[in-house]
Amino acid sequence: MSAGATAGERRVEPGRAPLVALSGVEKVYGKGESQVYALAGADLRIDNGEFVAIMGPSGSGKSTCMNIVGCLDQPTSGSYRFRGVEVGTLSRDELALLRRHYLGFVFQGFNLLARTSAVENVELPLVYRRVAAGERRRLALAALAAVGLEGREKHTPAELSGGQQQRVAIARAIVTNPSILLADEPTGNLDSARSVALMELLVALNRTRGITIVMVTHEPDMAAYSTRTVVFRDGKVASDGPTSRRAGAGHAP
Amino acid sequence: MLWTTLVMAFREIRRNALRSFLTTLGIVIGVGAVIAMVTLGQGATIKVTGDVAKMGNNLLTVSPGSERRGAVSVAATMFTLDDANAIRRDVSSVRFVAPTASRATSMVYANRNYTATVTGSINAYLDVRGYALDRGRIFSETEQRVGMPVCVLGETVRKELFGAEEALDATIRVGKLACRVVGVFASKGQSTFGFDQDDFVLMPLATFQRRIAGTTDVGAIFVSARDEGSTVKAKRQIEALMRERRRIALGAAPDFAVRDMKEISDTLATITRALTALLGAVAAVSLLVGGIGIMNIMLVSVTERTREIGIRMAIGARAHEVLLQFVVEAIVLSVLGGLLGMGLGLAGSFAVARLVGLPFVLMPEVVLLAFAFSAAVGIAFGIFPARKASRLNPIEALRHE
Incomplete structure (x- = not known):
């Protein structure tokens, strides 16, 4: 790899710049009459160590925001700085390198490779990071242990329950020690008992490892586990503040 | 990666x-x-x-062609032993010359009956055509000169007439001639053109002419050139010689053909x-x-x-x-x-x-x-x-x- 000035290698001192800084971000789909503003001037700043829940009705722009924060998509206008780097002008490959080095994803639909064992799924991001096979296996096993899946390393997704599959996905997301973990409706396909267990796992990862977590959800019960809640409406941030603790909801502090 | x-x-x-x-x-x-x-x-x-090489890469076949007389084609005059002797004597680039005459004839041994080609030739035939003896011997000088009733069998004929029996020194009847078997050829198998090269009986040319054919005709003369390089030269020399001997006018089509195995191969x-x-x-x-x-x-x-x-x-x-x-x-x-x-x-x-x-x-x-x-x-x-x-x-x- 001749790194050169690729985004992945353009390291910015953490602490100075905010981890994520969106200002006036617009995302427009379609042209002319049929133009749709998925984001219409969104401002958002996320710092290291936060656990942010993003909420809002469907069509409010929360998923689009998530894709932009996750460097899967780029804003039509406005500025998105990730660790101080302007993402809007990066090439596809530079975006890929950003994702490779700093981001971890967890999806509603788990998105594991079918007919592939848990440990091989977890190893996948390390393959693209050129980690040697032995080290890869060691890190993957450690990540699986961290999400409580010892003894299931050789199971394929079909042999695991939904909650276990999502844990494998989380292990895959954290195996690279990312700056930020993006979770898109991570409990959407899980029953409530498994959802609670999963949220507790995320809270633990946030607290013990200091992994920044941004989670899109429409369930207030799940959002209650976060430390900050951002609500989107009509492509803009409608409210942003510390998560209110409702009685009986969530976890013991 | x-x-x-x-x-x-x-x-x-x-x-x-x-x-x-x-x-x-x-x-x-x-x-x-x-x-x-x-x-x-x-x-x-x-x-x-x-x-083709087994047939002899430097093999030339001299055979009488057919002559056109008006609408009918008439078989051209056959060669004689003298033609063959003339080639051997006068053509420098030639090593072996084997005049042959042959005819399909029925042959009998004990109660077995078989029809195959009987070829009359001289011992040089083996060299020219690349045959070898499996056992027995080839003809002696006397046998060839006098035309004694002896023959050498091709493997196919031997199998048909003798099966598991010993053929050497047995007497078979070839046409009306009682003929002693003095040798058996080693098998050559099928030729490229698909015919069985072991399906024949060889006897001295004199014997064939006198006792089987009753003429002194020679059907074809097989010639082997000194080496592969001299086939073209030999071919030209033989053509010239035969035109002269058969009195064919300059520029007229010859009534014979000299064929070259190299060409065919x-x-x-x-x-x-x-x-x-x-x-x-x-x-x-x-x-x-x-x-x-x-x-x-x-x-x-x-x-x-x-x-x-x-x-x-x-x-x-x-x-x-x-x-x-x-x-x-x-x-x-x-x-x-x-x-x-x-x-x-x-x-x-x-x-x-x-x-x-x-x-x-x-x-x-x-x-x-x-x-x-x-x-x-x-x-x-x-x-x-x-x-x-x-x-x-x-x-x-x-x-x-």
Whole structure:
């Protein structure tokens, strides 16, 4: 790899710049009459160590925001700085390198490779990071242990329950020690008992490892586990503040 | 990275073992067919040239032609022993001369009856035509001069008349002539033209002329030139000599023909080579079709695995890494097919060569070429689906059902 000035290698001192800084971000789909503003001037700043829940009705722009924060998509206008780097002008490959080095994803639909064992799924991001096979296996096993899946390393997704599959996905997301973990409706396909267990796992990862977590959800019960809640409406941030603790909801502090 | 990609490709292929096998079948058959066709074709060429050489590469056949008189063609005058002697005496570039006369005759031994060609000639016949004795002896001077009733049997005739019995020193009846068997030829097998070269009986020319034919005609004169290089010269000299002896006017068409085995062997080699090229080309087309089969399945695979591609991209795979993955998969598929086809083609052509009695000629350059071509097919037909995969939008790919 001749790194050169690729985004992945353009390291910015953490602490100075905010981890994520969106200002006036617009995302427009379609042209002319049929133009749709998925984001219409969104401002958002996320710092290291936060656990942010993003909420809002469907069509409010929360998923689009998530894709932009996750460097899967780029804003039509406005500025998105990730660790101080302007993402809007990066090439596809530079975006890929950003994702490779700093981001971890967890999806509603788990998105594991079918007919592939848990440990091989977890190893996948390390393959693209050129980690040697032995080290890869060691890190993957450690990540699986961290999400409580010892003894299931050789199971394929079909042999695991939904909650276990999502844990494998989380292990895959954290195996690279990312700056930020993006979770898109991570409990959407899980029953409530498994959802609670999963949220507790995320809270633990946030607290013990200091992994920044941004989670899109429409369930207030799940959002209650976060430390900050951002609500989107009509492509803009409608409210942003510390998560209110409702009685009986969530976890013991 | 390449190694890991290779490992991933193998894993993917194993995961879909049956489909991978069916996909690669086109390449297997293509490579197998190319190798089998070219190998067998080469064997046939070598067999043909070898057979003609066995007949004697420097063999010339002098035979009377037919003359046109108005609407009817009349057989030209036969040669005589004197013509043969003249060739031996006057043509410098000639080594052996064997005047022959032959006729299909029925022959009897005990209660067995068989009809074969009886050829009268002199001992030089063996040298000219490349026959060797299996056992017994050839004719003595006296036998040839006096025309004694002795004969040497071709292997086919011996088998027909004697079966497991001993033929040497037995007496058979050839036509009306009681004839002692003094030798048996070693088998030469089928000729290139498909006739049995062991299906004849040889006796001294004098015996044949006096006791079988009742004429002094010589049907054909076989001549072997001193070496391969002198056949053209010998041919020209014999033509000149025979025109003179048969008093053919300058510029008139001769009533005889001098044929050259070298010519025939070259023609045959050219034909078999052309046939080999043709069959090889047809087989190469099937290789191309096999490549299209791989492209088809790779395209299906890209669609099927859209979500997987999305996951890989989300995790940080760059476009060229996705491209590499799919191209490597296509190459591994077609190379596996190529290896399988290579084995199949070689084994198949070996078996067929054994079965039909052709020499098995291993041609490493053709095997390598077919194999390299199969790998090239993998690249050529893998690149389009792979590009398609690498250009997917990660968000849409992730949403793909």
